[in-house]
Amino acid sequence: MRKYQKPTEADLPTRVMKNRLTRYVVLVLAALVVWIVIQIFKVSVTEADKWQELANSQQVRSTVTPASRGTIYDTNGQVLAQSATVYTVYVDPVMLWKDYLEKNDERIKELKELIAKGGDRDKIEGYQKKLDSIKPSDRAFPELVEFLATTLGVEPEKVRGYCTNKESRYEIIKKNVEKAAAVKIENYLTEEGLDGVRCEPGTKRFYPQGALAANVIGHLSYDGDGIYGLEAYYDDTLRGIDGRVITATARDGTEIPYRYRQSYEAQDGNSLILNVDVNIQYQLEKALDKAVKKTNPHDRACGIIMDPNTGAIRAMATNFSYDPNAPAVITDNKTAAQLAGLDENSKEYKKIELDAWSLQWKNKAISELYNPGSVFKVITGSSALEEQAITLDDTFVCNTFIQVADTRMHCWSNIDHGAQNLYDAMTNSCNPAFVQIGQRLGVENFCKFFKSYGFTERTGIDLPGEADAIYHSAENMSLVDLAASSFGQSNKITPIQMITAYAAAINGGYLVTPQVVDKVVDPKGNVIRDVEPVIKRQVISAATSETMRKILENVVVSEPDSNSYVKGYHIGGKSGTSQKLDEDVTGNTYVGSYCAFAPADDPQVIMLVMIDHPTGAEFYGSEIAAPVCVEILSEILPYMGYFPQYTEAELENLQVKVPGMEFNAVDKAKKTLDEMGLKYIVQGNGETVLKQVPSSGSVEKGSTVILYTEEGYSEKLVTVPNLRGLTKKEAKLALEGRGLNLSALGNDTDAEDAKAEGDQNYAPETVIPEGTVVSVTFSSGVIGSQ
Incomplete structure (x- = not known):
């Protein structure tokens, strides 16, 4: 058994060692106390909100x-x-x-x-x-x-x-x-x-x-x-x-x-x-869609309809567009077909899809730039008149081109316009004439009016994405730049800038801010903000503006056989055709546009239609954009309360709509047709009209309506003649000889040299009932100015 041995004095801890141990223990305990105090302070003071929020989050539920x-x-x-x-x-x-x-x-x-x-x-x-x-x-x-x-x-x-x-x-x-x-x-x-x-x-x-x-x-x-x-x-x-x-x-x-x-x-x-009216918006989109199908533009098309006096936007459209109920659906058929052949997860697919979305969502009327072409001549002409750099008696000579420094600038037409005053130069849309007008105005004054008409700033329309124009300042504008700018090349602007400036030229001279929203109302229907028209400044005098209205009405009136004439109305307008000179564009590519307003003496509506890079045979603004404006104005002016007032010449050639007389008394039908200048043939001995041919549609005055008054009465069938190359008078006689009626289509049907293009709704040799309306498109080949 091991015996206990008492430790020696050397083995016992010294007093110094005991004191040292005590100090260590005290220091550790003190540090621990300090740390605890700090943590309590953080929780209760510096981080109180954090811990309170955490506690609350576990005790309460917040539902939106x-x-x-x-x-x-x-x-x-x-x-x-x-x-x-x-x-x-x-x-x-x-x-x-x-x-x-x-x-x-x-x-x-x-x-x-x-x-x-x-x-x-x-x-x-x-x-x-x-x-x-x-x-x-x-x-x-x-x-x-x-x-x-x-x-x-x-x-x-x-x-x-x-x-x-x-x-x-x-x-x-x-x-x-x-x-x-x-x-x-x-x-x-x-x-x-x-x-x-x-x-x-x-x-x-x-x-x-x-x-x-x-x-x-x-x-x-x-x-x-x-x-x-x-x-x-x-x-x-x-x-x-x-x-x-x-x-x-x-x-x-x-x-x-x-x-x-x-x-x-x-x-x-x-x-x-x-301010947008869905009825006017519908007419704009319908006509624009029709034009796009005909011209197949590479870079889309757009249109704006506005009150020139207040800036209220009545309609604005871009074609092609999209359905906001399904914004991710690609509406461009070519792009959709391209995507269909790619892997959805590939980088190429994602890039094409993103680019397509960006394009179809973008409002072309405010976000894309273009050279306005001859529509801009309204700005050059009004500025020169206001500055008294020219008068209405001054003449400007056109020999089909003009030399500016080392650059030869051609007129759009190969015809020598000779000496012209401002009325003639605007009607002929003569480039050399407007180069001379720009030269008389000079760089400083041209840039002064360019700024005053609002081209150096955004219009301020209440829509996002409005682009800034690209233009020459007075400091860097050469004489060649001035010449090109005078007829709408060189500077690039947005369609909304162009129509707003054009409105100022014909509304008395006032530059207004275009506005889409008319009122802001609260959930109870109370108006909390009434958006008032904003006039930025007066650019030209009322007298100069009145002169511009007359000049632009003359552009339309002087060419009643052109695509810009609207029967029964006094309108003013100017077409534009600009060449695209962007670095990424190859070959001859153009932008066709037309800006029109009505009534000419007291404008209440102004419209701009722009078709970017048409790929068909036609590209002049007067060919592709003017008919769009005419179609829309013909529809919306009566809707707005402005009804046609025809001249005697227009009345003679006016087509009338066939009234529906079925189930009316024969005597009433005869009287109604007589009053409308239509002939009639009654088939049978009944007292009530049971059927009529044609049943509806527009026909020339003097056309014949067949009235059937007995059940089972057989219709007489006739063969449609080939009308290609005939004048309207010849076509009408050819159809009347077979008991058929004519509906003449086209904006120049009254021109003496207008002939049937070959487009008729019933092909030659087709057998149809007597009295049927045959629609024929006529063209005189007159397109007016560019």
């Missing part, structure tokens, strides 16, 4: 009540954009498991009671199957998964994945769910007693007019932010302020009833009432 985005109306109250309530269906997997485990406990209890009572074996087995179905596994919640998948149109495996992801408290199953489906889901959840799946209300934007005015209205991003058009420009005005409902929650996230609830109501967004 979305504000309804304001509605966009046209000037007549037609809805262009509106929001409707939709729902986001999401699952809280943790809560869902809790729901099912609670139901599991309830069913186990019921099962035990059934067994104790000796219950029905089939019923017990049914309960057992239900218990098995809710065991935590990859095939959990089969009934719920099937219901949600069927109701929402989502693949069952995806729904099951959302429901079983117990690492998450928020899994979105589907967004933008319609109310009917959301109500069905809510009812199911109530019946099953489930809190783990919820329907969260939100809003979705709808555009009832589809693609109409799409580039003006714009659309929203996936997150509900305005990203183009009015939706972007007035985003803060339209979006409103979301509300919130804050409730107390238990540790597991369930709401504690009656403990705490605070509601902050949503403030719905304000609405917009536009």
